[in-house]
Amino acid sequence: MSRYEENLWIITRDNLFALMEVFIKTREVIAPVRGHGGEVIFYPIETIEDVAWDWQYVNAVLPPKRFFLPQTEVMFEYRHDNSYKITPHYDDQVRMIFGIRPCDVNALIFLDRFFGGGSLSKESTDEEPLFPDSHYIKRRANTFIIAFGCHQPGENCFCVCCDAGPFLEEDYDLQLTSMNADYVVEVGSARGLKIIYGNEHFFRKASSDEVKELERIKEGALNTFADTCAYVSKAIRRITEGKVDDSLWEELAERCLDCGGCSYVCPTCCCYNIVDIALSDKSGIRTRTWDSCAFAGFTRIAGGEILRSDKKDRLKRRFFHKLSYRYIEKNKRHGCVGCGRCITTCFADISMPSVIEAVRRQ
């Protein structure tokens, strides 16, 4: 365990509600909210009552990725009078994400390394970033993370196989776990501690019994996960060594619809396209939008040639990128956090677990 501070705190439900109402007044608070169709999504809330408190759903259908890498964002605007003037667009909104699950926090840590060249929630980064992405970094630095540990897995969750849950060990601001009618609060960062000390009247220190109880809850939660995950490392090894026969990807390619849904719902997928939009003769914007390696046009070069034209190669690429060892070395973890969203989304039953299982059987 590597909490920022060894002390555990307790906050009652009423105090948590009161504290959150304070935050809602001073920043944008994003939380899991039940949409009109009954599905749960991350959305800005106006009152803490908006949160889908029943936790029947375990996790939201989409990760909160869009609050760090929006589906479409303006990177800058340009204007030409006598000369070009370029004004970068940065999102300076101060945010809090409340109720984010450990898998999705681990996905953010993955993106921190990728876009920032280091772990952003830590005080010091372990590497000099190469081409840091200021748009991502600004959003991430302005977003406070209140994570919720998971007592039991959702239908498709396999975070335990991916070292990404059901509780966080580090790299969060605050982690809440419900205990009886209250919440245990773990502190994972300096700014997390600042929130506690700045609002001390809402919290009390946990007793030693409560500390032990939290450990029991965590153990118990682990035991509710089926051990279906012994084969992740096997898949990593076989994909890295190039020992997966192409016939596996060919079979999957017959089913894949090229819809890109897997990339869009995945909290670690972050490929994007850059598109200019002229708003007049003299002005316009440069935008970036989510893209997917599932699309044939992703590798189209001038003259119309598509470099990765074979669908089997596109499927292979996605799983190679997530699992191959050299990428793991670079990103310090493999590219799947076990959230299970690709299982829910794919019409063709092509998901991380189904591919891992197919690799095992081959």
Add this chain to the structure above:
Amino acid sequence: MKDVYYPDIALIDTVRDETGDVKTLRMRFKNPDTQKNLSYRSGQFFEVSIFGIGEMPISITSTPSRKAFFELSVKNVGLVSAALHRLPTGSEVGIRGPFGNGFPYEEVFGKNLLFVGGGIGLAPLRSLINNVLDNRDNFGKVIILYGARTPGDLVFKDEFKWWESQPDVTMLLTVDRGDEKWTGNVGVVTTLFPRAGIMSKNAVAFVCGPPVMIPFVIRDLLELGFTDDTIISTLERHMKCGVGKCGHCCIGHKYVCIDGPVFTYHEMKVMTE
């Protein structure tokens, strides 16, 4: 923190027609300090913006040994390149970079150098050729073999005489199809190999050209005694960001925009889609 997506403005000083569809633009950064501080390696590229249309990766074809300006040679093939071709001198474009690894330079001091170019593929090689010839004493024998579809498709014709006139330089041209005036070699670039006096000993080969050309050139170079590590080429991939983030240029474990575009044949052989 510098925003890696933020382009600097550069001015087009002159435009030279190389062929019917290739123009060489001489440019400089509008901000004199940016121009003064510009440093790059041959083989690196810029992301060139025509605002409102888009951005494209273009090799820097000028040599870092000549300051005060930089040059890009651009073939008109699509949206952004066509828009750039339409711009008159004095126009402003956006520039990000330089990006990419660039060719080995100091690493090949003292070696004999063979350059094999095809079509617009001579653009990145030209930067290195001029950089080598501007520092002639640091290198051994230089052989330049260049081919294009027709005589009208040969780029940098103005410079061939100067290259040829430099000490210990062999320069041979070829075209796939000649015309009435063409008296030189007809055939693909590999047909020049037997006449070029190529020696693979203490030599490095730089190969840039259309994808169809590369495998044949490499096959013949290997036969001549070059090795996987002494054959150096560039990869063309769809690129958007140039900074290893957008994912478009990925192949194998490499991001071509930051780990490349220059690779040894050894590195290229093990890459899989």
